[in-house]
Amino acid sequence: MKSKALLLAMLMSVSAAASAAPPTLRFCTGGEGGFYEKLGSAIGPVITKQTGSDLKVINTGGSVENAEKLKDGACDIAVIQNDAVISLPMPADIKVTDAHEEVVYWLHGKAGIDDFGKMEDDDVAKKYAFAAVSGSGALVTVRNWIKTDKDYEGARIVEFDSWYSAAEAVSQGYVSKAGVRIEIAGMLYIGRAGAISSDITEDFGKQILIGEVNDSSFEDSKDANNNPLYRHCAIPKESRSGLDTSNSFKDPKTYCLRAQIVFNNDYLASLQPDEAKKVRRAVDKGINSVVKVVR
Incomplete structure (x- = not known):
């Protein structure tokens, strides 16, 4: 019985580890000092407060480079203008949230x-x-x-x-x-x-x-x-x-x-359902706070 209990505990531990949030949230934004960077720097900490992850804000050339990095798995979340989201090669079935206009x-x-x-x-x-x-x-x-x-x-x-x-x-x-x-x-x-x-x-x-x-x-x-x-x-x-x-x-x-804020599918899949919901809510909260401040 002890061996079965030990095996069950190990399986539960492995399952929990597999679904745990990545240790670092990689947030692809835009050029230094730009609004995409401000958006990522505001939203990121709200998310990591929910997941316990570290935050890495990655400066890029903007929408096109961010789409490439999402496809390559080099970022977990990115800011991309919405016509680039639908016209550039991206992971299938991506989740997106509207940000600023x-x-x-x-x-x-x-x-x-x-x-x-x-x-x-x-x-x-x-x-x-x-x-x-x-x-x-x-x-x-x-x-x-x-x-x-x-x-x-x-x-x-x-x-x-x-x-x-x-x-x-x-x-x-x-x-x-x-x-x-x-x-x-x-x-x-x-x-x-x-x-x-x-x-x-x-x-x-x-x-x-x-x-x-x-x-x-x-x-x-x-x-x-x-x-x-x-x-x-x-x-x-x-x-x-x-x-x-x-x-x-x-x-x-x-x-x-x-x-739009675009999520890498693998990142969302790594989260527990309740945790993923908290992340989505954290994104909405972060968008509202930074867009109101930087109008």
Whole structure:
């Protein structure tokens, strides 16, 4: 009997160990000082208080890198914009929670195009290309929009390695690649309202304008929770980070999307049901606290 009791105790111990929370919660965020980092640094301690784990906030390049790390199992939780969640390779059946809202800015130079939707015109599309930063969430969005609306099919995208170099091309209205001049219509930038990167605003604030995304083609898209992926919104003066708008636009129309907290399946599976519920609640609590403070 003693041996059976000992065996049962050992099995229970192994089972408990197998379902225990990982010793370290790896939270993939974004660049140093950015809002994704602030979000992870606020949510993480609320979770680890429930699980008894240590917290490791991992700085990354943002949504695209976070999706890659989730797929590779290098992070347990990540912040990712919602169109990247549904369009990038990710683990199956992921669980996501809505976080804060972000604005899709259409930025163009004085020689560019003031409305993203004008790129549907074949004559305009033949002349101009979109600028985009490699690995950015904005590149994910513009590719998703081109895929969603066949009128943009064949649109050209010129990729840059930083927001500064992309903004430089947008401000002057063109870039030279392999000796060929390419006219730049503008670029998308995604971020919290009024939080456009200083790489864009400091040196190019007088040359770059905020235009519109006045196209209804994206209204029916759904996110991972089957909610609207994009919603119509406007950019009031306080949300422009000092940039002017195109002459014809008072409060430019655009779309907004959500950043989402995405869970690695293996991490949730490692938790007991009650513990997993506490983690989900801790995420909601952390989101509410940090988004209210950093508006």
